[in-house]
Amino acid sequence: MKEIKDLSGNVIFTVPPTSGILDLDSAMLANANLDGAELEGAILMQTCLSGASMVGADLYWAILFMADLTDANLQHADLRGADLKDAILRGANLSEANLGRDNLGGSTQLEGADLSTSVLDGAILTGALYDDKTLFPPGFLPEERGLLKSSG
Numbered sequence: 560m561k562e563i564k565d566l567s568g569n570v571i572f573t574v575p576p577t578s579g580i581l582d583l584d585s586a587m588l589a590n591a592n593l594d595g596a597e598l599e600g601a602i603l604m605q606t607c608l609s610g611a612s613m614v615g616a617d618l619y620w621a622i623l624f625m626a627d628l629t630d631a632n633l634q635h636a637d638l639r640g641a642d643l644k645d646a647i648l649r650g651a652n653l654s655e656a657n658l659g660r661d662n663l664g665g666s667t668q669l670e671g672a673d674l675s676t677s678v679l680d681g682a683i684l685t686g687a688l689y690d691d692k693t694l695f696p697p698g699f700l701p702e703e704r705g706l707l708k709s710s711g
Contacts, residue, residue, distance in 0.1 A: 561573070561574040562574075563588060563591050563592075563593070564591070564592050565589075565590040565591055565592060566590050566591075566592050566610075566612060567590075568592075571587070571588065571589075571590070571591060572586055572587070572588055572591070580600050580601065580602060581598065581600075581601040581602065582601075582602040583601060583602065583603050583606055584602050584603070584604045584605065584606065585604065585605045585606060586603075586606045586607070587606075587607045588606060588607060588608050588611055589607050589608070589609045589610055589611065590609075590610040590611060591608065591611040591612070592611075592612050593608075593611055593612065593613045593616050594612050594613065594614045594615060594616065595614070595615045595616060595617075596613065596616045596617065597616075597617050598616055598617060598618050598621055599617050599618070599619045599620060599621070600619070600620045600621060600622075601618070601621045601622070602621075602622045603621055603622060603623045603626050604622055604623070604624045604625060604626065605624070605625045605626060605627075606623070606626045606627070607626075607627045608626055608627060608628050608631050609627050609628065609629040609630055609631065610629070610630045610631065611628070611631045611632070612631070612632045613631060613632060613633050613636050614632055614633075614634045614635055614636070615634070615635045615636060616633070616636045616637070617636075617637050618633075618636055618637060618638045618641050619637050619638070619639050619640060619641070619661065620639075620640045620641060620661065621638070621641045621642070622641070622642045623641055623642060623643050623646050624642050624643075624644050624645060624646070625644070625645045625646060626643070626646045626647070627646075627647045628646055628647060628648045628651050629647050629648070629649050629650055629651065630649070630650040630651065631648070631651045631652070632651075632652045633651055633652060633653050633656050634652055634653070634654045634655055634656065635654075635655045635656060636653075636656045636657070637656075637657050638656055638657060638658045638667055639657055639658065639659055639660065639661040639662075639667060640660075640661030640663075640665045640666070640667060641658070641667050641668070642668045643658075643667065643668060643669050643672050644668050644669070644670045644671050644672065645670075645671040645672065646669075646672045646673070647672075647673050648672055648673060648674045648677045649673055649674075649675055649676045649677065650676050650677065651674070651677045651678070652677075652678045653674075653677055653678060653679050653682045654678050654679070654680045654681050654682065655680075655681040655682065656682045656683070657682075657683045658682060658683060658684050658687045659683040659684065659685045659686050659687065659705075660685065660686035664686075666686050666687055666688045666707065667684075667686070667687040667688070668687075668688050668709075669687050669688060669689045669693050669706070670688060670689060670690040670692065670693060670709050671690065671692040671693060672689070672693050672694070673693075673694045674693065674694060674695050674696065674699075675694040675695065675696060676696060677696060679696065679699065679704075682704075684701075684704045684705055684706050685704070685705030685706075686705060686706075686707060687705075687706050687707070688706070688707055688708075688709045689701055689706050689707070689708060689709065690708065690709045
């Protein structure tokens with residue numbers, strides 16, 4: 560069993576042993592300390608990660624559909640190919656995070672995501688998909704940062 564602790568060191572979640580993909584669907588991981596965590600391909604749909612610290616975390620191909628990442632620290636995180644559709648990223652720090660294309664040329668999905676107050680300084684966004692429902696910080700021009708408007 561692996562324990563996930565909050566930023567104060569208190570155990571907030573115990574992950575059962577798994578031999579396959581880590582499934583934390585709908586888990587309550589607010590204020591979790593996941594700095595440097597290996598979460599490649601993890602299922603984190605509708606997971607509450609508000610206030611979590613995930614500095615340098617590997618979230619390559621992670622499924623974060625409808626996840627709450629309000630005020631999360633994702634500096635230097637690898638989010639290439641991640642599904643962030645309808646995710647809440649208000650106040651999230653994505654400085655220097657990589658949301659660009661994955662190794663197969665696939666796109667990070669930001670359709671419907673709320674990035675309205677996110678910090679995107681130095682974030683790699685080239686090739687990420689957005690749509691008319693995606694909310695960006697005031698003055699942010701997605702095409703100038705290499706994002707692509709989804710056709711579907």
